[in-house]
Structure formats: structure tokens, C-alpha cells
Amino acid sequence: xxxxxxxxxxxxxxxxxxxxxxxxxxxxxxxxxxxxxxxxxxxxxxxxxxxxxxxxxxxxxxxxxxxxxxxxxxxxxxxxxxxxxxxxxxxxxxxxxxxxxxxxxxxxxxxxxxxxxxxxxxxxxxxxxxxxxxxxxxxxxxxxxxxxxxxxxxxxxxxxxxxxxxxxxxxxxxxxxxxxxxxxxxxxxxxxxxxxxxxxxxxxxxxxxxxxxxxxxxxxxxxxxxxxxxxxxxxxxxxxxxxxxxxxxxxxxxxxxxxxxxxxxxxxxxxxxxxxxxxxxxxxxxxxxxxxxxxxxxxxxxxxxxxxxxxxxxxxxxxxxxxxxxxxxxxxxxxxxxxxxxxxxxxxxxxxxxxxxxxxxxxxxxxxxxxxxxxxxxxxxxxxxxxxxxxxxxxxxxxxxxxxxxxxxxxxxxxxxxxxxxxxxxxxxxxxxxxxxxxxxxxxxxxxxxxxxxxxxxxxxxxxxxxxxxxxxxxxxxxxxxxxxxxxxxxxxxxxxxxxxxxxxxxxxxxxxxxx
Amino acid sequence: xxxxxxxxxxxxxxxxxxxxxxxxxxxxxxxxxxxxxxxxxxxxxxxxxxxxxxxxxxxxxxxxxxxxxxxxxxxxxxxxxxxxxxxxxxxxxxxxxxxxxxxxxxxxxxxxxxxxxxxxxxxxxxxxxxxxxxxxxxxxxxxxxxxxxxxxxxxxxxxxxxxxxxxxxxxxxxxxxxxxxxxxxxxxxxxxxxxxxxxxxxxxxxxxxxxxxxxxxxxxxxxxxxxxxxxxxxxxxxxxxxxxxxxxxxxxxxxxxxxxxxxxxxxxxxxxxxxxxxxxxxxxxxxxxxxxxxxxxxxxxxxxxxxxxxxxx
Numbered sequence: 001x002x003x004x005x006x007x008x009x010x011x012x013x014x015x016x017x018x019x020x021x022x023x024x025x026x027x028x029x030x031x032x033x034x035x036x037x038x039x040x041x042x043x044x045x046x047x048x049x050x051x052x053x054x055x056x057x058x059x060x061x062x063x064x065x066x067x068x069x070x071x072x073x074x075x076x077x078x079x080x081x082x083x084x085x086x087x088x089x090x091x092x093x094x095x096x097x098x099x100x101x102x103x104x105x106x107x108x109x110x111x112x113x114x115x116x117x118x119x120x121x122x123x124x125x126x127x128x129x130x131x132x133x134x135x136x137x138x139x140x141x142x143x144x145x146x147x148x149x150x151x152x153x154x155x156x157x158x159x160x161x162x163x164x165x166x167x168x169x170x171x172x173x174x175x176x177x178x179x180x181x182x183x184x185x186x187x188x189x190x191x192x193x194x195x196x197x198x199x200x201x202x203x204x205x206x207x208x209x210x211x212x213x214x215x216x217x218x219x220x221x222x223x224x225x226x227x228x229x230x231x232x233x234x235x236x237x238x239x240x241x242x243x244x245x246x247x248x249x250x251x252x253x254x255x256x257x258x259x260x261x262x263x264x265x266x267x268x269x270x271x272x273x274x275x276x277x278x279x280x281x282x283x284x285x286x287x288x289x290x291x292x293x294x295x296x297x298x299x300x301x302x303x304x305x306x307x308x309x310x311x312x313x314x315x316x317x318x319x320x321x322x323x324x325x326x327x328x329x330x331x332x333x334x335x336x337x338x339x340x341x342x343x344x345x346x347x348x349x350x351x352x353x354x355x356x357x358x359x360x361x362x363x364x365x366x367x368x369x370x371x372x373x374x375x376x377x378x379x380x381x382x383x384x385x386x387x388x389x390x391x392x393x394x395x396x397x398x399x400x401x402x403x404x405x406x407x408x409x410x411x412x413x414x415x416x417x418x419x420x421x422x423x424x425x426x427x428x429x430x431x432x433x434x435x436x437x438x439x440x441x442x443x444x445x446x447x448x449x450x451x452x453x454x455x456x457x458x459x460x461x462x463x464x465x466x467x468x469x470x471x472x473x474x475x476x477x478x479x480x481x482x483x484x485x486x487x488x489x490x491x492x493x494x495x496x497x498x499x500x501x502x503x504x505x506x507x508x509x510x511x512x513x514x515x516x
Numbered sequence: 517x518x519x520x521x522x523x524x525x526x527x528x529x530x531x532x533x534x535x536x537x538x539x540x541x542x543x544x545x546x547x548x549x550x551x552x553x554x555x556x557x558x559x560x561x562x563x564x565x566x567x568x569x570x571x572x573x574x575x576x577x578x579x580x581x582x583x584x585x586x587x588x589x590x591x592x593x594x595x596x597x598x599x600x601x602x603x604x605x606x607x608x609x610x611x612x613x614x615x616x617x618x619x620x621x622x623x624x625x626x627x628x629x630x631x632x633x634x635x636x637x638x639x640x641x642x643x644x645x646x647x648x649x650x651x652x653x654x655x656x657x658x659x660x661x662x663x664x665x666x667x668x669x670x671x672x673x674x675x676x677x678x679x680x681x682x683x684x685x686x687x688x689x690x691x692x693x694x695x696x697x698x699x700x701x702x703x704x705x706x707x708x709x710x711x712x713x714x715x716x717x718x719x720x721x722x723x724x725x726x727x728x729x730x731x732x733x734x735x736x737x738x739x740x741x742x743x744x745x746x747x748x749x750x751x752x753x754x755x756x757x758x759x760x761x762x763x764x765x766x767x768x769x770x771x772x773x774x775x776x777x778x779x780x781x782x783x784x785x786x787x788x789x790x791x792x793x794x795x796x797x798x799x800x801x802x803x804x805x806x807x808x809x810x811x812x813x814x815x816x817x818x819x820x821x822x823x824x825x826x827x828x829x
Contacts, residue, residue, distance in 0.1 A: 047601045048600070050602060053556075053602055054553065055600075056791075131557060134560060186602050187603075202608065202612065202784075203611075203778075203779025203784060204684060204779040233684065233777075234777060234779075235684075237774065237777065240777060247674065247675050249682075395548075397548075397549070397792060398548060398549045400554070401554075428560065435563065436559055436560065439559075
């Protein structure tokens with residue numbers, strides 16, 4: 001009896017040691033805290049979930065959780081990783097890209113993803129009335145090569161095509177579901193993303209449920225995401241979002257009013273996220289209007305601006321003083337020297353330009369208090385340099401319409417890149433011949449246009465980087481605009497949330513987020 | 517029968533109002549610079565692309581044609597298709613009308629509940645300490661901007677005391693009512709004072725008349741004089757003020773809905789205007805105009821209940 005017990009005991013001990021060793025490296029579902037609901041407070045809401053209708057961030061960031069393109073923005077938003085395409089090849093001349101579709105991927109309704117779905121989706125995106133048709137302009141043809149491969153042929157070498165294919169607008173949708181009813185699809189998309197739409201209460205909230213058929217696996221071998229549900233509450237009032245975070249209703253509050261960021265950081269149980277973005281706050285300048293047409297005046301505006309004071313007063317220290325006319329995307333260079341604060345130099349430049357007293361009207365969108373504050377600070381600084389500045393307020397869309405028609409001299413605004421390739425934004429801002437006239441600056445520089453054309457087709461990344469650095473130096477020092485801040489995303493969240501991340505392209509990496 | 521005739525005559529009188537409102541909003545929004553496609557595409561779109569999209573939507577036709585086409589369809593219940601959300605306007609309106617109507621109802625009820633007792637007591641005891649306090653508080657009430665009052669209430673009851681929810685609409689019917697307490701109170705803190713002052717003033721007027729002297733001489737109890745005789749007569753001007761202000765409230769709902777994140781027609785209208793979503797704006801102005809006309813009709817009918825003399829014209 002005794003020896004048998006001893007043997008049993010030894011055997012059990014051995015078994016537990018062995019199984020312990022076997023499973024040591026693998027987390028169990030229990031450890032991973034699967035499930036739970038993440039409640040987010042957003043300043044905007046989705047107006048539609050259809051990836052092919054032109055849309056705003058309210059919609060885009062939500063679509064990115066439900067639908068996926070061939071190539072995905074990675075966890076930081078600054079790189080790319082394979083999505084529905086598991087790999088691709090590029091021909092030596094840079095004109096032909098062949099994408100291999102990932103095995104075993106199904107839509108949320110269980111039907112497999114086919115090459116026809118891919119061709120349908122990408123072709124739809126090339127329609128001029130679609131939101132990002134311009135990003136696919138160099139594409140000649142999109143064809144199914146075989147059941148598992150799709151080929152894209154370009155008219156000219158265009159390296160940013162990979163970034164363009166990571167746009168939410170290039171999401172792969174189920175052809176049958178979309179064609180049956182685009183309207184219904186816009187309410188409940190049939191896609192391959194980590195979440196599906198459970199409830200869409202316009203004006204109130206969007207509820208997403210985890211997609212049990214998602215193709216990417218977690219550390220325990222089961223499909224991602226770890227969360228069970230995500231509730232995106234629409235709370236347009238910034239103060240209400242902060243209150244919601246502080247009283248526990250929200251797990252995450254997005255876009256905190258900067259004046260309240262420090263108070264959130266100081267609250268026990270809450271943390272502040274400062275995540276890099278692809279946005280740049282700057283003063284739009286119209287090079288076609290006096291006195292802004294004179295480069296010396298434009299540079300004077302830059303020298304007269306006290307960036308450190310502006311950062312403290314308007315941005316509460318959040319962000320970075322820019323050294324570029326364009327946002328900090330992948331080919332941003334730290335080597336371009338920022339124009340220093342030098343009020344004497346500014347005054348000298350104004351005198352040298354024989355400034356005739358033409359007032360500069362600085363447009364501010366009404367209702368935007370931080371823009372108004374920026375404008376007041378700049379008005380004081382620029383007037384010290386000898387310029388006459390008036391601040392005028394217009395409703396947001398009205399101001400945009402005036403800017404679009406060129407009926408302005410200067411405006412407080414911002415720009416952001418939708419993709420992680422500098423080409424989109426640099427071209428948009430400097431291409432005079434484009435539909436926006438160098439993004440409403442009426443800036444014309446043929447050397448810059450030529451450099452960007454070369455950069456677009458350059459497959460070697462070091463050489464490409466050199467082109468963009470040169471462009472950054474030229475355009476910035478031409479006084480293209482008055483850059484103010486590489487604004488980061490400032491969000492508040494409960495410290496107990498694991499793996500919360502606002503990525504650079506704008507939306508959130510929710511696949512690996514966990515609530516213990 | 518006589519009520520029916522009265523109702524019909526009021527409805528007929530409302531038609532030109534509806535035409536005027538829809539025509540005005542149709543023209544006004546087209547005059548404002550900015551258009552939905554360029555806003556959505558953040559201006560990264562060419563003039564040709566925009567023209568093509570608008571041709572598809574029928575927005576390149578002359579304004580008169582567009583307006584008449586809209587009116588024709590609206591008469592059959594088709595309020596058009598939202599450009600931005602690609603859904604029928606009538607569906608969007610149906611989805612979001614409940615919070616707005618509930619807000620108006622709760623706000624009005626709270627206002628009446630506050631105004632009636634205070635107004636009557638203030639009129640019964642004019643120039644006493646209570647009356648003076650009431651008058652000062654009333655002035656404060658309509659001087660304070662209501663979005664600020666809303667935020668203060670949120671801070672006090674939602675955050676410090678954690679008694680009431682600070683935003684949103686809630687899930688079940690009971691939940692909806694709880695979420696309406698703070699917004700309703702915000703409205704009542706503005707509308708209540710207006711009603712108190714009107715009620716007090718008209719009651720004082722009535723209390724000074726000969727009829728009341730007679731009633732007092734007959735030895736009727738004070739509460740009966742106040743409640744039955746004075747109040748009934750004082751109600752008509754008060755009802756008028758209430759009706760006018762509820763119509764005003766329909767537009768004030770826009771601010772309240774924004775502060776409390778209520779998914780109603782007001783917040784939908786703000787969204788539609790920012791994006792210049794013309795069909796949605798037009799559809800909403802029809803709905804809001806009809807709502808206002810309806811409220812005024814109810815007010816007119818309730819006069820008739822209080823004072824049948826009104827029915828004679």
C-alpha cells in the first residue's frame with residue numbers, strides 16, 4: 001500500500017513537472033484576461049462605415065477596426081506589415097507588384113476572401129469620386145493573376161503605392177455583400193478586421209464586438225483581439241470627456257483639452273498618453289497675395305515667432321517645435337535647422353523688403369479657442385517686427401472655402417498625412433499644378449517638383465531620404481508657411497488598461513489591448 | 517365639432533409658414549460658402565471630380581427645379597438622401613427624434629412644476645421677502661447662459677455627487693428618463709423664471725379686478741379665489757409665453773443636446789450644417805418647422821380648453 005502510494009505520488013510529481021515545463025512558455029487564456037469591454041470617449045462619430053465614400057476621421061478610425069486592406073499600418077502606425085496580402089514581389093523596373101493573398105482568411109460571415117473581392121475593392125477605390133483616388137493615380141491596371149495572386153501594374157515607378165494600399169480606403173470588402181446594398185454595407189460592413197459592428201446608434205455610440213473568425217492569433221494561439229467588446233461613445237464636449245474619464249464611465253478619453261491634460265495625469269489611476277502623430281499645426285500663407293508674396297516678409301514672420309512661448313501658452317508644453325513645412329512623416333529629417341526666434345532679424349527683413357504697410361488678415365475658425373489664442377500671440381509678435389496684422393473670424397467651412405478660392409492671406413490651420421509615406425503630403429503641399437495649387441499656398445518651385453518626381457520612383461530608401469531632406473530644406477527656408485507644432489495625440493486612459501496605443505496615422509491599435 | 521373646425525383653420529394657417537421656412541433654409545444654406553464634397557475630401561479633390569459628383573446627385577440643376585423637386589418628394593414622405601451618411605433622411609430623423617421630443621417634454625414639465633407653485637405664491641404675497649427673492653432669482657435664471665448652467669449641473673450632480681449621468685441617452689426607457697434629468701433641469705432653470713414672471717404679473721392683474729372683489733365679498737376661501745378664478749384667467753397669457761418659448765426651445769435644444777451629448781435632432785442639425793449636407797439640412801428644417809407648428813397648435817387648443825370664448829373666431 002505504502003510503496004504504491006509513494007509511486008503514485010512520484011508519478012504525479014513527475015507529470016506535473018513535465019507539463020509545467022511543456023506549458024511554461026505558453027500563456028493560458030486565463031492569464032491573458034480575454035474578454036471585457038473597452039469604453040472610449042471620442043470627439044467625433046462615424047457618419048458611415050462604407051470605406052469607399054469620402055469621409056472624416058470619425059468614420060475612418062472606426063472603419064479601420066472593422067475592415068482591413070492588403071497591407072496594414074503596423075503597431076506604431078509608422079511602418080507597414082502584411083495584412084490580407086502575406087507577401088509581395090516588386091519587379092526590378094518598379095512597375096509590377098504581385099501580391100500573394102494570405103491563406104485561410106475569411107470575411108466576418110465566414111465566406112473566404114477571393115482574388116475577385118480584392119480586384120473589386122481596389123478598382124472601386126480608383127474611381128475618381130472615391131476619397132483617395134488621387135493616391136492611386138499612377139496605377140495602370142489591377143488584375144487577378146490566379147486564385148491566390150493579384151497584380152498591380154503602374155504607369156511610372158511609384159514607391160508610395162505600398163503605403164497607399166495601407167489606407168483604410170483600400171480596404172478589401174466582400175464584393176457580393178457590397179453590391180447587394182452599399183447602404184446596408186455602410187451600416188454593417190462585411191470585412192475581415194478584428195471587430196464587427198454589433199450596434200450603430202448614430203449620435204450616441206458605436207459598439208464593436210470581437211470577430212471570432214479573425215485571422216491573426218494571440219499569444220495563446222486563439223484569434224485576436226483579446227477584448228470582447230469596444231464601445232465608442234460620441235462625446236463632442238471635451239470637458240464632458242474629461243469628466244467621464246475621472247468618474248470612471250470611460251476607460252479612455254480621446255483628444256483631451258490640453259488645459260486639462262496635467263490634471264488627468266495627476267489623478268490616481270489615470271495616465272496620460274502623448275503619442276506622435278502625422279499632424280502639423282501651421283499658418284497657411286498665400287504666396288499670391290501682397291505682402292506675403294515677398295520671401296523676406298514670409299521669413300520675417302518665421303523669425304518673429306517665439307515658438308517656446310507659443311508652446312507653453314497654447315499647447316501647455318505638448319509637442320515639438322517644427323523644423324519643416326510638412327508633418328513629421330517617415331522621411332522627415334532632423335538635419336534641417338529650425339529658424340530661430342530672432343525679432344531683430346525679423347524687423348530687419350521687414351525693412352529690407354520695403355514693407356508698404358499692407359495689413360495682413362489672419363483668418364481664424366470661429367469657435368476654436370486655441371486657434372484664436374495662437375492668432376493673438378502671433379499678431380503681437382508680428383506687429384513688433386513692424387507688420388500690420390488684423391485677426392478675422394469665420395465659421396470653419398466658410399474659412400476653408402475662402403482659402404480654397406485663394407481669397408485670403410494667412411490662416412491658422414493644420415495638415416495631416418493619411419499614410420506613412422512623405423510623398424503624399426509633400427507633393428500635395430508643393431505641387432502648384434495640382435488641383436489645390438500647392439495646398440492653397442500658390443507656391444511654385446520647379447526644382448522641388450523635379451526632386452519629388454525623382455523621389456517617387458526611387459527604390460533605394462537612402463537615396464529617397466536624401467531627396468526629401470533636400471526638399472524639406474528648400475521649401476522650409478522659402479518661408480512656405482509658419483509651422484507651429486508637430487502636435488501629438490493627447491489622450492487619457494485608466495492605468496489598468498494594457499497595450500493601449502494611438503498610432504501615428506490616427507486610429508488605435510486595439511488588437512492586443514487588454515483589460516485585466 | 518367646433519374644436520375640429522378650429523384645428524383645421526389653424527392647420528391651414530400653418531401651411532404658408534412651412535413653405536416660408538423650407539424656402540428660407542433651402543436658399544440660406546446654399547448661399548453659405550463651402551460644400552459637402554470638398555469638406556469631406558478635405559479639399560484634396562479637383563473641380564472636375566466635384567462637378568461629376570454633384571451632377572450624379574442632381575445638384576447641378578437650377579435652384580427652382582431642385583426646390584420644387586424637394587417639395588414634391590417631401591409631400592410623399594421622401595425627404596431625400598443624406599450625402600455624407602448615404603442613408604435616407606427620413607430614417608435618420610426617425611432614429612433621432614425621440615431624444616429631442618423627450619427633452620422638450622421633460623424640460624417643459626419641469627418648468628411648469630417649478631413655475632406654477634412659485635408664481636402663484638409670489639402673486640398671493642406680493643412685495644414680501646419671498647417675492648423679492650423670487651424676482652431676483654428669476655433675473656439670474658435668464659441671464660445665465662444655459663450651456664454654462666448645464667456644465668455646472670454636470671459638475672455638481674455628475675462628478676462631485678455622482679448622482680446622475682452626465683451625458684448620453686441611456687439604454688432602456690427608465691434609463692432615458694434618468695438621463696433627461698440634468699438636461700431638463702437646465703431648460704427649467706431658464707424657462708421656469710420666464711413663466712414665473714408672466715404668471716405672477718398676470719395673476720396680480722386678475723387679482724385686482726372687480727370679479728375677484730365680488731368673490732371675496734361673497735366669502736369664498738382664498739385658495740378657491742386663487743386657484744379657480746384668478747389662475748384660470750392668468751393662464752392664457754402664460755400659455756402664450758410658454759408656447760412661444762417652447763418653439764424657441766426647439767432651437768435651444770441644439771445647444772443642450774451638444775453639451776449633454778444627446779443623440780437628438782439638434783445635434784444632427786449641427787453635424788449636417790458643419791458638413792453642408794444639404795438634403796439632411798432641408799429635411800431637418802421641414803421636421804423642426806412641423807414640430808414647432810404642432811406645438812403652437814397644441815397651445816392654441818389648450819387656450820380653447822381654458823377659455824371657450826377663443827373658439828368663436
